[in-house]
Amino acid sequence: MTTPPSSSARQAQGALGARLREIRKDAGFSGRALAAATDQHFTRVSKLEHGVQSPSDQDIRDWCQACGAEEQIPDLIATARVVQSAYLEFRRQARAGMKRVLGAHTNPLYERTSLFRIYEHNVIPGLFQTAAYCSAMLSFWIDFLETPDDLDAAVAARMERQRVIYQAGKRFVVVLEEQALRTWFGTAEVQAGQLGRLLEAMSIPTVSLGIIPMMTERAAVASAGFWIFDESLVALETPTASIEVTRPQEIELYARMFEHLNATAVHGGAARSLIIKALSELS
16 A cells, blocks of 8 residues: 555554554564564565555554554554545545535435534534525535536535434534624525524424534634544544544544533523524624
8 A cells, every 4th residue: 555645644654653663662572573473574564664554454453463452453443544545635526526525424424323413613514504505605615626516416415415314313412603603605695594494403302502602711612613423433624625533532532522512502592592693683
């Protein structure tokens, strides 16, 4: 395997190699001794430790078993898979149109997820967007990323995913910054429709919505929006890429951050009042 092209992926692969080197040294093996124990050439051990090559799942199992570090196998395998495939460039995906720019937000992932924990700081989450709001937002990205104009198909695909909200066995815990209520995509009419949709979503039994008021004392501030899918994946989006986190230790950190944010948010009537206030200021 070759080193992934992005600098983020190269750094992550280097960090993974450093962890493998620490495991080898802690076990008292030289590079040549570990190569012999795992039935591979000693130069491959060096390449793995220096991030020149990516380890396979079997490489990691053999390495840890030889070093008596079997407990680290699941976390290392998850890390290796992130290095290999988690950093997805939007512009590369978008060559076939915005309908293909999904990142982690695929129907199979939505179908197998039971608990969705969603934090957004300046946008209404896609599962609760109106078609008009979604269209206004995607219009910008189509222009910005210079993708083929498949706006209608892209919006339809995202509206189709919203059916998951009404499926049995699903729960949605959503935390928004109040700023998300006041960030416009489109006209005042579009924004009003979106806030109305948010009020409707609050009545869905499986949906818990919290809003963090502006100018409130708080213990935690998140630097980006993120979605947690059960305990298996965290997805973040930057202006140019989708980042997927699968390392158990990192997922736990995001879960802890989410709990801090949810504890700061207001819920129920207080959250509804913030939405109604934002609506009233549109008129």
